[in-house]
Amino acid sequence: MKVTEAPAPVSPAASAWREWLAEYAPRLFLFARNQTRNYEDAQDVLQDAIVKLVEKIRTGELIGGQDAWQPYLYTTIRRLSIDLYRRDDRRRRREDHVSADEETKQFEAFHPWFDQDGSDDETRSQLEAALQALPEKFSEVIVMKVWGERTFAEIGEALNISQNTAASRYRYGLDALKKELNNARRRGDLII
């Protein structure tokens, strides 16, 4: 009796995960950056969220298949970001340090939030600045709705607010963002 093992084909799941990451990870990373306001923290938070997702999938705790992944990840990213800020007071000390803050700004400038396609550098940087200037309760809803393509119900679930509150924050946030970008346009900083 002989047992032979045929060569394994290319894993269908690996390529499926790769495609899924290419499609959704940039949106999740944008949300993580919006939440943490720090490039490296955002990477840590997104990776931890993915690891938690894997655990949930393996233990079968996540009901709803693939449709449940993104809502879970947005909720987890937000929770991890809050946890990070609660326990990490080094950030506050670092932000008090002017030179370190400048370093952070320069680093962030090399890692923009938005892709070069579809907009010029000025537009991207102004949009990024305007989003960062918005109160977080508005910007997080805008990021989840516009780029995360989440419903108000999902946003409400992730942020622990009602969907009506999510919808009204979105409206307020859009208006405030538009106002900020219009101001930039009037100043001549932005060409839209």
Place this chain on the structure above:
Amino acid sequence: MSEISNITTEQLRDLSPCVLDADFLDRLTACAEGCIADLSPEQLSFEAELLRIRPQALPSNFQAQLLSSLVDTPFALDDKILLFNRPSSAKQTSAKRSISQRFPLRAVAAVAIFGALAAFLIPQEGTQNQKITSQSTPNTPSANIAPAGISQTSDAGVIWRGGNQPHRVMRRTYMDEVISTNAKGEAIRQAKPHVEYTIIPEKID
């Protein structure tokens, strides 16, 4: 402080709550009308402009890092269909494989041996009548085995070898012809089955 403590109920009644600002009033009206999620044409236009700008792609090394976290995790196409990954090479070559991981392969081997012995010992109609010329036991160790083709192929089911990778077991029965000589120098031909199992990484729905 003394003025507040001396205020009368009538004076309190004369005070009026502030009028709501226009934005908040609009918001409450929209809630009451059930159209809080509806955007104005200007807001829709601005939303469309924002949608044209896409989030920055992940750095390739970070994406690879995330992918490595996911590589052994089944990918759910929907509620019922899962795509499985093959185990990583590190796991495949690991010397410290658990008993549960090794057990399925051993089980297959045991079944194969029993199957081969049973097929050899139990008389089979047709095949033996045609191919075995003598029932006497050959007493010589020198026997020629002529391999024959596959006589039967069957699906023996799916086994799990750990790492969330299922494998399909294919059972192939070969009928060899064993030619030997007895003490009298007579050639004895025997049909002898042997079984091989092939395990193939399986995509499971």
